[in-house]
Amino acid sequence: MTTKARTEYEVVVGVEVHVQLKTRSKMFCACPRDYYNAEPNTHVCPVCLGAPGVLPVINREAVHFTILAGLAMGCEIPAESKFDRKNYPYPDLMKGYQISQYDRPLCVGGALEIEGDDGPKTVRLERIHLEEDTARLLHRDDGAEPYSLIDVNRSGVPLMELVTKPDMRSGHETAAFLRTLRQLLRYLEISDADMEKGSFRFDVNLSLRPRGTQPLGTKVELKNMNSFRSAQRGVEFEVQRQSAILESGGRILLETRGFVDATGETASQRSKEEAHDYRYFPEPDLPPLRIPAEEVAALRERLPELPDAKRARFEREYGLPHDEAALLAETRARAGAFEEAVRAAGDPKRARAVAHWLIGDVARHLNALGADAELADTRVTPAHIGELARLVEERTVTASSAKEVLDAAFESGEMPAAIVEARGLRIVSDAGAIDEVARRVIEANPKAVDDYRGGKESAIKFLVGQVMREMRGRADPNGATEALRSHLEAGR
């Protein structure tokens, strides 16, 4: 029996992302859009309830938000766009159809740069269109019958749908695309893009093919992933499952599968695979949208500096390494706090120190508050960080006292200079005082002294530490090292 060489398979992935837009009102009516934590059916009017005879009216801001997303990703913005009815009967659709966009979406083409498996990578977009979200269903069973509860609050919330081309090649790249997209949406401030709140939802389409071949394999649609990590795991599981089937000569079924978080596996959703027939037709209640070039130009003016550009500028302008610049540019709020703190520090040369505070001890405080906490959620302001960096650099406090100052600032909101004075944390540079402590430390630590004199240069670090401890972290470390060295050398 001859063993056939194992075929190596390549996964081809595209995603569809649904993003709730952060407008004040809904897509086609003036109900408040933000239903989070609201009682069921309290953000509802005849329009989003689908009552007969009502007329939807387009929320221009939702259109603008969608175009902003398109411009940020280099999409073409056609001069004319329209809405269509997508018909399907299901209780989450109050009208029996969803107002969506079929053949004339607001944004066409475009791309997003991501960190791919082999370096920077371009993921191309098919389109971005605008539609309305559906009502929320809760499935129940009271023993007598299975039934559904309907909360119409979500019905009519502006929903932007983005579809990529099949450009991703691994679970990791899939997750990287979704992360990069969410970051961009948050920078644009057009969505919370919060998976837990349901404002960022995605499906993954994937197929396998022998590496080096062109034709796409049978497509499987993956649903139910509610984290970047589950997107990655879902794709990776499918690669294994499908490779095994193909290796053993089997065929992949065209189907929809749900990701099961507890097991990291996917399961067939057994929906009959037939082509959906939504009977799209132009929405008669909504005249077409014309988007003049001037309007697009004005929206382009509204684009903020985007994450990649900001990161590159931080590297260039402040001399930060790539990783630090990327961390600071991760959210618009953090990047803003950084630059404000650098200004407060009074010298751009202190940017590196400010960066270290933000990435280090400040981040530690924020992480304790929650995953998405920003400086603005605390009593510490960028002015605090800038002042702290300045005090350390001017040698008003030691680095170790500065940590205590920061902790105190998070506690009370007081400015660092005031905390230094109130707590007596000013650096002690007085040679006499340090000398006195150095002498005591040398007497109390004969072992370290012998080590040093025996040639173990590093033993002095321990002794400096002891001096710092005696002086509650306030000793000027250079002064302490000098004092210790002169005693040690003298006693040789």
Added chain:
Amino acid sequence: MALTADEVRYIARLARVALTGDEVERMREQLSNILDHFQALNDVPTDDVPPTAQSLDLANVDRPDQTHPPADREQVLANAPRRENGFLRVRAVLEA
């Protein structure tokens, strides 16, 4: 334009309407008549008319992003045959 019985059954399924054999035949006749009626539109010369998805000469009918108070929940639920804890209640519907 005569529809086939299969087409009628397909349309009925999309609309989630169950039809008996008699009803399929009755609908086939009625729907075919309606389509025939609208065939008249095909006789209108449209060579000079640009294609459009809208019969009204309107565009950009939109509104600023402002909110109004929503309806009172009692009114929202007033016509619901069944309700539960502020929700509308319906029988479970399985996706086709």
